[in-house]
Amino acid sequence: xxxxxxxxxxxxxxxxxxxxxxxxxxxxxxxxxxxxxxxxxxxxxxxxxxxxxxxxxxxxxxxxxxxxxxxxxxxxxxxxxxxxxxxxxxxxxxxxxxxxxxxxxxxxxxxxxxxxxxxxxxxxxxxxxxxxxxxxxxxxxxxxxxxxxxxxxxxxxxxxxxxxxxxxxxxxxxxxxxxxxxxxxxxxxxxxxxxxxxxxxxxxxxxxxxxxxxxxxxxxxxxxxxxxxxxxxxxxxxxxxxxxxxxxxxxxxxxxxxxxxxxxxxxxxxxxxxxxxxxxxxxxxxxxxxxxxxxxxxxxxxxxxxxxxxxxxxxxxxxxxxxxxxxxxxxxxxxxxxxxxxxxxxxxxxxxxxxxxxxxxxxxxxxxxxxxxxxxxxxxxxxxxxxxxxxxxxxxxxxxxxxxxxxxxxxxxxxxxxxxxxxxxxxxxxxxxxxxxxxxxxxxxxxxxxxxxxxxxxxxxxxxxxxxxxxxxxxxxxxxxxxxxxxxxxxxxxxxxxxxxxxxxxxxxxxxxxxxxxxxxxxxxxxxxxxxxxxxxxxxxxxxxxxxxxxxxxxxxxxxxxxxxxxxxxxxxxxxxxxxxxxxxxxxxxxxxxxxxxxxxxxxxxxxxxxxxxxxxxxxxxxxxxxxxxxxxxx
Amino acid sequence: xxxxxxxxxxxxxxxxxxxxxxxxxxxxxxxxxxxxxxxxxxxxxxxxxxxxxxxxxxxxxxxxxxxxxxxxxxxxxxxxxxxxxxxxxxxxxxxxxxxxxxxxxxxxxxxxxxxxxxxxxxxxxxxxxxxxxxxxxxxxxxxxxxxxxxxxxxxxxxxxxxxxxxxxxxxxxxxxxxxxxxxxxxxxxxxxxxxxxxxxxxxxxxxxxxxxxxxxxxxxxxxxxxxxxxxxxxxxxxxxxxxxxxxxxxxxxxxxxxxxxxxxxxxxxxxxxxxxxxxxxxxxxxxxxxxxxxxxxxxxxxxxxxxxxxxxxxxxxxxxxxxxxxxxxxxxxxxxxxxxxxxxxxxxxxxxxxxx
Numbered sequence: 001x002x003x004x005x006x007x008x009x010x011x012x013x014x015x016x017x018x019x020x021x022x023x024x025x026x027x028x029x030x031x032x033x034x035x036x037x038x039x040x041x042x043x044x045x046x047x048x049x050x051x052x053x054x055x056x057x058x059x060x061x062x063x064x065x066x067x068x069x070x071x072x073x074x075x076x077x078x079x080x081x082x083x084x085x086x087x088x089x090x091x092x093x094x095x096x097x098x099x100x101x102x103x104x105x106x107x108x109x110x111x112x113x114x115x116x117x118x119x120x121x122x123x124x125x126x127x128x129x130x131x132x133x134x135x136x137x138x139x140x141x142x143x144x145x146x147x148x149x150x151x152x153x154x155x156x157x158x159x160x161x162x163x164x165x166x167x168x169x170x171x172x173x174x175x176x177x178x179x180x181x182x183x184x185x186x187x188x189x190x191x192x193x194x195x196x197x198x199x200x201x202x203x204x205x206x207x208x209x210x211x212x213x214x215x216x217x218x219x220x221x222x223x224x225x226x227x228x229x230x231x232x233x234x235x236x237x238x239x240x241x242x243x244x245x246x247x248x249x250x251x252x253x254x255x256x257x258x259x260x261x262x263x264x265x266x267x268x269x270x271x272x273x274x275x276x277x278x279x280x281x282x283x284x285x286x287x288x289x290x291x292x293x294x295x296x297x298x299x300x301x302x303x304x305x306x307x308x309x310x311x312x313x314x315x316x317x318x319x320x321x322x323x324x325x326x327x328x329x330x331x332x333x334x335x336x337x338x339x340x341x342x343x344x345x346x347x348x349x350x351x352x353x354x355x356x357x358x359x360x361x362x363x364x365x366x367x368x369x370x371x372x373x374x375x376x377x378x379x380x381x382x383x384x385x386x387x388x389x390x391x392x393x394x395x396x397x398x399x400x401x402x403x404x405x406x407x408x409x410x411x412x413x414x415x416x417x418x419x420x421x422x423x424x425x426x427x428x429x430x431x432x433x434x435x436x437x438x439x440x441x442x443x444x445x446x447x448x449x450x451x452x453x454x455x456x457x458x459x460x461x462x463x464x465x466x467x468x469x470x471x472x473x474x475x476x477x478x479x480x481x482x483x484x485x486x487x488x489x490x491x492x493x494x495x496x497x498x499x500x501x502x503x504x505x506x507x508x509x510x511x512x513x514x515x516x517x518x519x520x521x522x523x524x525x526x527x528x529x530x531x532x533x534x535x536x537x538x539x540x541x542x543x544x545x546x547x548x549x550x551x552x553x554x555x556x557x558x559x560x561x562x563x564x565x566x567x568x569x570x571x572x573x574x575x576x577x578x579x580x581x582x583x584x585x586x587x588x589x590x591x592x593x594x595x596x597x598x599x600x601x602x603x604x605x606x607x608x609x610x611x612x613x614x615x616x617x618x619x620x621x622x623x624x625x626x627x628x629x630x631x632x633x634x635x
Numbered sequence: 636x637x638x639x640x641x642x643x644x645x646x647x648x649x650x651x652x653x654x655x656x657x658x659x660x661x662x663x664x665x666x667x668x669x670x671x672x673x674x675x676x677x678x679x680x681x682x683x684x685x686x687x688x689x690x691x692x693x694x695x696x697x698x699x700x701x702x703x704x705x706x707x708x709x710x711x712x713x714x715x716x717x718x719x720x721x722x723x724x725x726x727x728x729x730x731x732x733x734x735x736x737x738x739x740x741x742x743x744x745x746x747x748x749x750x751x752x753x754x755x756x757x758x759x760x761x762x763x764x765x766x767x768x769x770x771x772x773x774x775x776x777x778x779x780x781x782x783x784x785x786x787x788x789x790x791x792x793x794x795x796x797x798x799x800x801x802x803x804x805x806x807x808x809x810x811x812x813x814x815x816x817x818x819x820x821x822x823x824x825x826x827x828x829x830x831x832x833x834x835x836x837x838x839x840x841x842x843x844x845x846x847x848x849x850x851x852x853x854x855x856x857x858x859x860x861x862x863x864x865x866x867x868x869x870x871x872x873x874x875x876x877x878x879x880x881x882x883x884x885x886x887x888x889x890x891x892x893x894x895x896x897x898x899x900x901x902x903x904x905x906x907x908x909x910x911x912x913x914x915x916x917x918x919x920x921x922x923x924x925x926x927x928x929x930x931x932x933x934x935x936x937x938x939x940x941x942x943x944x945x946x947x948x949x950x951x952x953x954x955x956x957x958x959x960x961x962x963x964x965x966x967x968x969x970x971x972x973x974x975x976x977x978x979x980x981x982x983x984x985x986x987x988x989x990x991x
Contacts, residue, residue: 030697032697047885185989497674
């Protein structure tokens with residue numbers, strides 16, 4: 001039995017474990033006490049992380065669509081075809097886009113970036129989940145000038161006070177929830193902002209009930225309370241702009257007794273702030289994130305080494321995807337696309353000119369490019385638009401999909417390139433703590449599948465921006481050149497062992513404080529707020545959906561409710577005279593929908609929640625921004 | 636050959652320098668699985684290629700040797716469709732294996748698993764593997780940090796389950812074979828094993844008493860918890876409260892040397908499938924989900940209650956002859972929440988979850 005130390009491909013916690021393989025086949029997973037993140041503790045997704053690659057519907061041969069059918073071809077034929085078709089599109093002046101993925105390694109994403117900007121000469125470059133996490137990262141950047149800041153799980157465990165904007169941490173990031181429980185067991189206080197008494201809310205010291213879309217009001221309340229409590233002595237040495245306007249803005253904010261107490265707890269020695277991407281209006285989410293960051297600044301915790309803010313990104317390598325420049329407007333290392341110095345740095349490495357000006361983001365790209373290279377992702381499973389994305393995919397003149405799994409995207413692809421899954425390739429993921437960690441192969445890729453980085457390297461070469469990469473390490477070496485903060489990680493990665501290396505974020509010089517936007521005016525005549533629960537659906541992710549153990553957990557709800565459901569407070573359901581599984585008619589300014597309800601005792605009254613997976617079922621009633629005022633009646 | 640009665644007490648000594656020779660012989664007979672220095676500083680059970688790889692002074696590996704008798708993914712049946720007919724053939728793993736230097740708790744756990752799988756309807760797939768596996772245990776002269784094996788009579792010295800029990804007597808090992816399989820692993824080793832003297836056997840008993848003294852009063856008192864669980868005298872409110880400290884990772888099941896619940900799935904296609912047994916966890920919400928949507932254990936507190944009922948109720952104790960816990964303490968290391976065996980047992984005994 002082989003024990004291969006590697007990094008979990010699921011959430012952004014980045015736990016390490018051993019993949020077990022026997023006779024060239026994956027057998028299981030074993031935890032390890034020595035991994036710096038996991039420390040022996042992994043969640044259900046980690047325990048079954050071998051099952052996705054083992055049981056999944058794998059792509060094993062390059063495929064080419066002929067007369068509407070995908071047919072197996074040789075690698076050379078597939079790659080020649082791709083090069084020819086893309087050249088034709090370029091010569092015809094048609095726009096081409098590239099979508100990378102937080103499921104892909106840094107090496108794969110980096111080469112996708114180089115292929116797009118230097119090879120194909122396009123800045124239409126992004127990843128689908130970016131649409132969901134961009135407001136959060138932008139809000140942090142608005143206050144600090146940099147979005148790459150984070151803290152570690154160890155900082156949560158040693159904190160005195162934890163502020164959590166709750167999605168459902170116990171389910172989305174169970175390893176982080178574990179750290180919160182550990183802190184609580186050692187006496188820390190947990191403040192939870194949310195619309196339901198979730199597991200984290202039940203163990204919290206203080207629950208601040210907040211209707212979806214009104215998180216900003218609660219954060220503003222905490223900000224106002226923190227300003228009134230005043231700074232703790234010796235903290236807040238960093239110059240902060242915008243305190244006075246913020247005070248003016250918050251003058252009328254209602255501070256509840258709970259908020260006052262919470263602000264008192266924030267004067268403790270160490271505090272951490274946990275916030276994930278939310279649903280709804282991007283501008284509002286960005287301001288909420290900025291306000292939460294400002295709360296960390298005002299209470300003096302952002303500058304302290306063991307305190308600060310942890311953005312709860314969903315997938316294993318969201319942070320890495322951002323770091324290597326998988327964005328329409330950023331170069332590797334977050335420099336703006338038009339920053340002359342940064343352009344010179346990458347142009348020297350890539351030996352090609354980089355086009356000027358921001359490209360299109362994932363959503364806009366799908367609507368308007370002619371050719372698309374899609375790396376290890378399934379837009380309809382990830383983007384808020386859900387199945388409506390399919391029409392845009394079908395419209396493409398040429399779609400190339402590189403993936404280990406036969407996702408829905410393959411159905412519309414013109415060419416399919418089979419690549420290794422995380423369990424069969426070498427590379428790195430960067431977790432939400434800013435820890436660059438080694439991914440190692442436990443078995444060979446199935447059939448003719450190849451390492452993703454090799455395929456992308458081949459495509460780079462075909463488009464005149466190749467280098468002599470002979471290993472994933474060579475690619476990482478180049479990343480360390482292009483992204484200066486990755487340079488110190490290189491030695492840690494090559495040292496053997498876990499290959500886990502914490503990288504620093506740039507030092508801040510000043511902060512620009514901001515409050516949150518006030519919540520929407522009371523929706524006239526609408527009694528309920530309908531919101532999506534979460535921003536990522538593990539049930540449609542190939543690693544989870546292919547695993548028999550996990551599929552049962554994550555997909556049983558959609559089997560029982562193929563048309564979706566909304567969760568409703570039990571008392572609201574009683575008042576309406578509806579019971580579990582009965583249908584209600586939802587009515588918004590946008591339209592209407594008829595769906596069954598499920599009762600929840602722990603949900604705030606007046607709130608309707610639907611799992612992110614069911615956004616398609618509610619597209620008739622949900623407004624574009626996700627959080628929607630609705631009326632409800634018995635159907 | 637020794638008579639059956641004598642075999643039960645076939646006790647020898649082995650000089651430490653001769654261990655290499657013995658292991659080399661065993662390597663000639665089959666796979667030897669032993670605690671070794673694994674990657675990243677972790678001690679792991681793995682197949683050795685040479686005797687030097689075996690660790691003798693080690694903390695019990697986080698993953699028990701269960702993977703070698705009951706793999707997480709275990710092919711059990713091959714299914715082939717040819718024309719109109721369907722052929723179904725069992726897959727038996729008959730590789731001869733020696734599980735070497737397993738701790739007494741793990742040896743007892745394997746005996747527990749084997750007894751469970753022997754019970755009718757017997758599980759031929761498991762039993763074919765178990766039949767070819769010889770368990771050679773090494774007593775714990777100094778107990779490990781998290782273990783509480785004395786509570787479940789599974790250690791720190793062999794207490795049933797090993798085919799051969801090794802005790803470190805300083806200069807040599809005491810080697811006691813307890814069955815024909817153990818005896819076979821000692822045979823043909825001319826001159827390697829010398830009959831043990833009464834003094835040497837007495838020395839083992841002294842070491843056992845000394846090892847047990849390490850536990851002091853710090854045991855987890857299964858007794859009173861078992862009484863309350865068996866008679867349903869644990870408040871639902873307490874289960875509810877405790878379940879908020881469980882993150883449903885399933886780690887307690889997967890890491891547990893005695894947990895064996897599984898699910899079944901078919902891999903393959905194009906006329907050939909492999910039916911696999913896969914580890915499952917009773918802590919997962921859909922573990923008991925029925926096709927109608929009804930779930931008899933829909934709440935996490937119900938699942939937790941069920942788990943501890945199976946592990947430490949008198950009903951199961953009577954059925955299995957032992958608690959479903961060998962006190963290895965691994966669940967303390969892997970529990971993502973705070974609901975490991977000692978924590979829950981203590982809460983049941985005190986009728987209160989720890990205050991926060």
